[in-house]
Amino acid sequence: MPGGRLRREDRHAIAAGLADGLGYAEIARQLDRPTSTISREVARNGGPGGYRADHAHYATESRARRSRPAPVAVPVEPDQYGRDPQLVREYAEQFALLMVEAGLPRMVSRVLAHLYTTDSRSLTAAELVQQLRVSPASISKAIAYLEQVEMVERRRDSGERHQYYVIEDDVWLRAWTTSARKNANWAEAAQYGAKLFGLDTPAGERLDKMGTFFAQLSDDMSGGPTALAADDALTLLAALLHAGTPLTAAQLSSALAWPRTRVDDALTAAETYAFFTDPVVIARRPNNTYTATAKPLRLTTSQRTALTKAAHAPPAG
Helix, strand or coil: CCCCCCCHHHHHHHHHHCCCCCHHHHHHHHHCCCHHHHHHHHHCHHHHHCHHHHHHHHHHHHHHCCCHHCCCCCCCCCCCCCCCCCCCCHHHHHHHHHHHHHHHHHHHHHHHHHCCCCCCCCCEEEHHHHHHCHHHHHHHHHHHHHHCCCCCCCEECCCCCCEEEECCHHHHHHHHHHHHHHHHHHHHHHHHHHHHHHCCCCHHHHHHHHHHHHHHHHHHHCCCCHHHHHHHHHHHHHHHHHHCCCHHHHHHHHHCCCHHHHHHHHHHHHCCHHHHHCEEEEEECCCCCCCCCCCCHHHCCHHHHHHHHHHHCCCCC
């Protein structure tokens, strides 16, 4: 069964589940814990009607401090890169918590975080069980979820009996693509519903708006007009850096052999996605020319002045 003590976040989840009227078994399923763990936790700390997460956490910590002997300092050998293994494990758990807050199941997040932070790029089920101190069944369920969303691959070397799990270098691109496909499915289902109910009905109108939203979102994520304009903005930036002098939109259009509308869309995208090109951005000058320049907040006024003087000063002998 899954091991490890209940954390503060677990106890808040228990309190929320009790407030929503959930049974111990359902709360245990959501936390991937045995039902007996939840029932004992609630019984020790006020029962279903009086359970308070923070009070339960402090009470449990206090009992643990009173019962356990003084810890004996055990030196921890650094790993092959000179890192403290405990700090590495703590980072993986913090990384997992961020993914939980983003909506991923807790165990899935922990497995993904440990796979992503291992130097070997792969782990077996036994290694994951040992590192996370959970049951093989919990690992199997998490891996099945990650395989479904195409974030993990299951492999076996020739002649080997044990399987291992790998995160590819393009894992986030795969996840993005999978998400784009799901958005397209949402759009298709909503658009079909809009036709079924009729656009002149409240339900049909609502579904039509939903379909339009997810269709646009899927298009943008799959490399639609918005994504292409953002890529064009990078090309404009490269063109201005290469030219080394301010150019008008018409000059850019002629030099790149692009329609003027494409240049205008790319310039607009450059303003929208300035964070993406940071620390270099495209700036419009008073005479309607454009130039590549450092993002204003990257350099102070005094730094700009000093750099300008340095650029025009004769080279040191």
